[in-house]
Amino acid sequence: MTLIWLSIAWVFASVGVAMLPMRKQYFPGVALLLAAPVLIIMTGVQFGWVYALLALAAFISMFRNPLRYIVSRLRGQKPEIPE
Structure with missing residues (x-):
């Protein structure tokens, strides 16, 4: 039951971060980006694959732009960052 409440809190936190101006989204967005795989793995262990x-599909849908940025940086490219 705790996992469900943590997941709901994560969703509300990500919606709250999305409403912030872009320059203030970075730090809380990175925290959410790092917390998501832990929640997804815990979901898989507790409820099934x-x-x-x-x-995972919902996570990729919500964080598609930051994930694209990370992949392009890992490839050695320099993508634009919105103001």
Whole structure:
């Protein structure tokens, strides 16, 4: 039951961060980005791999732009950062 409440809190926190101006989204966004895989793995362990895949799809959908940025930086490119 705790995992469900943590996941709900994570969703509300990510919605709150999304409403911040772009320059103030970085620090809380990175914290959410790092917390998500832990929650997804815990979901997979507790509820099964199907729910973990659904959680992973939701995570990738919500964080597609930061993930694109990280992948392009790992490739050695220098992508634009919005103001």
